[in-house]
Amino acid sequence: MAIGKSASALLAVYPITQCSNNKQRRGETGILVQAVKASEFEDGMMKDVLIQGHEFLLAKTGNNYYAADSRCPHMGGRLSKGKLEGTVVTCPRHGSQFDLRSGEVIRWLSGSGLLYRIGKALKSPRRLAVYKVAVDNDDILVDV
Ligand code: FES
DSSP states (O other), X not given: OOOOSOHHHHEEOOOGGGGGGOOOOOOSSSXXXXXEEGGGOOTTOEEEEEEXXXXXXXXXXXXXXXXXXXXXXXXXXXXXXXXXXXXXXXXXXXXXXXXXXXXXXXXXXXXXXXXXXXXXXXSXXXXXXXXXXXXXXXXXXXXX
């Protein structure tokens, strides 16, 4: 969902560690949920966060933050255990790569041989779902 004018205007503070203690507010276009503190994030870091029962991957490259589904659209590999190079995350299971800016498939599976060809034939490439992120002071917010 698109993020409206300012993060604080739409802010729905919802720390994942204290979800039941906080309220949410619906903004113009969606719900911004506090995921983690920006100060907890280092450049090149990936982390899984649970927000409203959904697992998200949060990543930081440079000064930018990205949010996506935490599981690979191929066969559910946990992307946070993979590799982050710039904005491209590589799945640890079969090497698919996705651009966290758009969810675009950069590479669908890696390898060679019969198993690789069968895997490619059985499941066609699927984009990774990505979500807008806003930063409000030290809060990283995900538009869920
Ligand atoms: S589970 Fe990610 S590439 Fe297969």
